[in-house]
Amino acid sequence: MTRKILVLPGDGIGPEITAQASRILAACQAHGLDVEVEEGLVGGSAYDEHGEPLPAVTLDKAKAADAILLGAVGGPKWDKLEDLTKRPEKGLLGLRKNLGLFGNLRPAITYPQLASASSLKSELVAGLDIMIVRELTGGIYFGQPRGIEVRNGERVGFNTYIYSESEIERIGRVAFEMAQKRGKRLCSVDKANVLEVTILWREVMERLAPEYPDVELSHMYVDNAAMQLVRAPKQFDVMVTGNMFGDILSDAAAMLTGSIGMLPSASLNESGQGMYEPCHGSAPDIAGQNVANPLATILSVAMLLRYSLGEAALAERIEAAVGKVLDDGLRTADIASEGTRTVSTSEMGDAVLRAF
Amino acid sequence: MTRKILVLPGDGIGPEITAQASRILAACQAHGLDVEVEEGLVGGSAYDEHGEPLPAVTLDKAKAADAILLGAVGGPKWDKLEDLTKRPEKGLLGLRKNLGLFGNLRPAITYPQLASASSLKSELVAGLDIMIVRELTGGIYFGQPRGIEVRNGERVGFNTYIYSESEIERIGRVAFEMAQKRGKRLCSVDKANVLEVTILWREVMERLAPEYPDVELSHMYVDNAAMQLVRAPKQFDVMVTGNMFGDILSDAAAMLTGSIGMLPSASLNESGQGMYEPCHGSAPDIAGQNVANPLATILSVAMLLRYSLGEAALAERIEAAVGKVLDDGLRTADIASEGTRTVSTSEMGDAVLRAF
Ligand SMILES: CC(C)[C@H](C(=O)O)[C@@H](O)C(=O)O
Ligand SMILES: CC(C)[C@H](C(=O)O)[C@@H](O)C(=O)O
Numbered sequence: 233m234t235r236k237i238l239v240l241p242g243d244g245i246g247p248e249i250t251a252q253a254s255r256i257l258a259a260c261q262a263h264g265l266d267v268e269v270e271e272g273l274v275g276g277s278a279y280d281e282h283g284e285p286l287p288a289v290t291l292d293k294a295k296a297a298d299a300i301l302l303g304a305v306g307g308p309k310w311d312k313l314e315d316l317t318k319r320p321e322k323g324l325l326g327l328r329k330n331l332g333l334f335g336n337l338r339p340a341i342t343y344p345q346l347a348s349a350s351s352l353k354s355e356l357v358a359g360l361d362i363m364i365v366r367e368l369t370g371g372i373y374f375g376q377p378r379g380i381e382v383r384n385g386e387r388v389g390f391n392t393y394i395y396s397e398s399e400i401e402r403i404g405r406v407a408f409e410m411a412q413k414r415g416k417r418l419c420s421v422d423k424a425n426v427l428e429v430t431i432l433w434r435e436v437m438e439r440l441a442p443e444y445p446d447v448e449l450s451h452m453y454v455d456n457a458a459m460q461l462v463r464a465p466k467q468f469d470v471m472v473t474g475n476m477f478g479d480i481l482s483d484a485a486a487m488l489t490g491s492i493g494m495l496p497s498a499s500l501n502e503s504g505q506g507m508y509e510p511c512h513g514s515a516p517d518i519a520g521q522n523v524a525n526p527l528a529t530i531l532s533v534a535m536l537l538r539y540s541l542g543e544a545a546l547a548e549r550i551e552a553a554v555g556k557v558l559d560d561g562l563r564t565a566d567i568a569s570e571g572t573r574t575v576s577t578s579e580m581g582d583a584v585l586r587a588f
Numbered sequence: 589m590t591r592k593i594l595v596l597p598g599d600g601i602g603p604e605i606t607a608q609a610s611r612i613l614a615a616c617q618a619h620g621l622d623v624e625v626e627e628g629l630v631g632g633s634a635y636d637e638h639g640e641p642l643p644a645v646t647l648d649k650a651k652a653a654d655a656i657l658l659g660a661v662g663g664p665k666w667d668k669l670e671d672l673t674k675r676p677e678k679g680l681l682g683l684r685k686n687l688g689l690f691g692n693l694r695p696a697i698t699y700p701q702l703a704s705a706s707s708l709k710s711e712l713v714a715g716l717d718i719m720i721v722r723e724l725t726g727g728i729y730f731g732q733p734r735g736i737e738v739r740n741g742e743r744v745g746f747n748t749y750i751y752s753e754s755e756i757e758r759i760g761r762v763a764f765e766m767a768q769k770r771g772k773r774l775c776s777v778d779k780a781n782v783l784e785v786t787i788l789w790r791e792v793m794e795r796l797a798p799e800y801p802d803v804e805l806s807h808m809y810v811d812n813a814a815m816q817l818v819r820a821p822k823q824f825d826v827m828v829t830g831n832m833f834g835d836i837l838s839d840a841a842a843m844l845t846g847s848i849g850m851l852p853s854a855s856l857n858e859s860g861q862g863m864y865e866p867c868h869g870s871a872p873d874i875a876g877q878n879v880a881n882p883l884a885t886i887l888s889v890a891m892l893l894r895y896s897l898g899e900a901a902l903a904e905r906i907e908a909a910v911g912k913v914l915d916d917g918l919r920t921a922d923i924a925s926e927g928t929r930t931v932s933t934s935e936m937g938d939a940v941l942r943a944f
Binding site for chain 1: 848
């Protein structure tokens with residue numbers, strides 16, 4: 233059966249980097265992968281065309297797809313939009329919510345070829361391999377009530393951080409299973425000394441633990457987790473946390489590898505349908521210059537093949553090709569260092585294709 | 589007029605480190621500082637004695653004091669208390685709230701003698717000097733409604749992230765004024781692309797900006813701020829943010845200096861009354877061993893003298909004494925490195941007193 237992949241380039245450097253990823257997808261097709269690839273608009277570019285960051289036509293295509301490859305959304309052009317519901321980010325959040333993509337997998341890996349690019353001392357990050365499991369369709373991102381209104385004669389802004397037991401259990405299971413497949417250590421991050429919602433979070437994680445006796449569960453307050461990531465990141469195997477804390481910690485973790493331009497991510501729903509995107513943003517400052525790093529997006533294709541299409545062998549081929557290119561000393565500007573050769577976005581795509 | 593200082597040792601290493609700080613206070617008295625020093629119980633030790641983490645007698649003393657010096661609260665002994673209102677942390681939160689200590693100043697400074705202790709490459713942290721201004725009596729820490737209750741047949745946990753314009757304006761002014769006294773750059777951290785409460789936050793900061801024309805205001809999303817702190821912390825001068833984001837970012841920033849055992853903090857109310865405490869926690873694992881670093885608490889005394897008592901000269905003497913001791917190569921275990929002499933908590937206190 234032909235499976236469907238929807239490519240959503242988005243804004244900023246999105247089109248350039250997804251273009252390179254699409255070439256890899258085409259190469260996979262040439263090697264027998266039976267997929268149909270479509271494109272669509274999301275984010276600011278969709279707003280410009282349709283007046284909506286997530287037009288109905290895009291959402292319909294997304295629902296029909298087995299997997300989605302997203303570039304990135306957002307940019308200063310749309311930052312001043314008064315109506316928050318029209319902002320590019322709402323396109324992304326709408327996709328996550330409408331497709332039920334609650335399980336966000338954010339690996340923080342240091343590529344051996346790039347350890348020296350980290351702002352941390354090399355010995356602290358060499359060999360780093362953390363998987364952050366972030367809940368993606370609940371928490372304060374979507375909690376009601378929310379808004380800005382006048383109370384006692386002045387405006388107040390408010391949002392609601394809320395999780396139900398079943399939401400926590402669902403993401404907890406993803407994290408425990410991930411830990412079983414990896415180093416068997418799971419650290420759940422909360423702020424249970426202050427926030428009731430995370431007391432419930434901790435309680436549910438504790439309740440699940442006996443079902444995964446081979447996994448060692450620990451808990452850490454979010455402020456301490458931020459410190460420990462900076463101090464000694466290799467202490468972590470799998471981390472699980474809510475939407476907001478996950479946003480912050482996964483970005484910090486990604487940055488400390490020194491290779492944020494290299495990190496893919498997956499967002500999965502209960503039926504294995506997934507959206508794949510680089511961890512980095514739309515980098516409007518360098519958009520259109522053919523200098524952005526396409527590797528995180530290319531590696532997102534590998535994740536897509538592995539998690540949504542069950543094509544582990546092809547995924548490994550892509551990952552090996554990326555490794556080969558790094559071994560050969562090719563680097564885009566963001567990861568360049570002495571003794572390496574700086575190449576453009578499209579030259580990097582060429583090189584990966586050759587190595588594939 | 590004799591001013592009153594209340595010392596609250598708290599839990600874990602709290603008593604050991606405040607004991608050394610109290611010796612410095614006594615030395616200041618010997619040099620003519622006219623203060624009356626009292627002690628009180630807070631946190632787990634107060635719970636053990638009075639069944640409350642913030643007994644009325646402590647709160648009364650705190651209200652009557654011009655300034656409070658706090659050690660640290662919390663520990664595993666009280667982590668399992670079912671009733672969240674009895675946890676040690678609630679003593680701390682109660683003090684902050686009851687005294688209206690909304691303005692939390694958290695410096696992240698790299699001591700030149702300790703730059704190599706950072707997990708970041710030395711050149712990225714040498715000379716680092718950030719001041720994080722954290723709102724401390726509002727936001728999700730205190731927002732209502734909050735709790736755990738059954739809805740649609742299952743439990744949900746919820747908290748409310750809420751700020752009024754006047755709360756934002758008040759902390760904004762503290763931050764702008766701080767920036768005026770320093771490098772004149774203020775970075776306000778929010779998540780205005782997702783959370784309404786922080787859209788209001790950003791708006792109020794923008795509204796205040798013209799009143800401080802010499803300060804350059806910028807905005808950053810919290811996930812990006814976490815990344816930028818890891819990538820290039822020296823880009824920041826003053827940062828201002830809400831209670832929860834401030835908790836996370838100030839701890840990350842403190843850790844990346846490599847000198848978290850050295851960092852004091854101040855929490856001020858509108859009348860200049862303040863509570864002073866080290867940035868680090870109660871470290872129950874090393875409590876009672878006379879190995880904890882008392883310098884952050886001693887430096888908190890310096891902040892206390894400067895901000896609540898207007899005794900800048902004495903504050904500088906303390907800071908100079910600490911610098912001297914570091915120059916002499918004395919280190920507690922947490923900051924020890926090759927070629928330095930490891931000393932105990934009380935030996936470090938002795939040394940600072942000698943240098944004072
Ligand atoms: C763009 C933004 C809404 C988004 C988020 O906060 O989830 C991004 O930061 C991310 O982490 O994917
Ligand atoms: C102990 C805890 C309640 C407290 C907080 O979260 O504010 C601490 O982490 C701090 O930063 O002072």
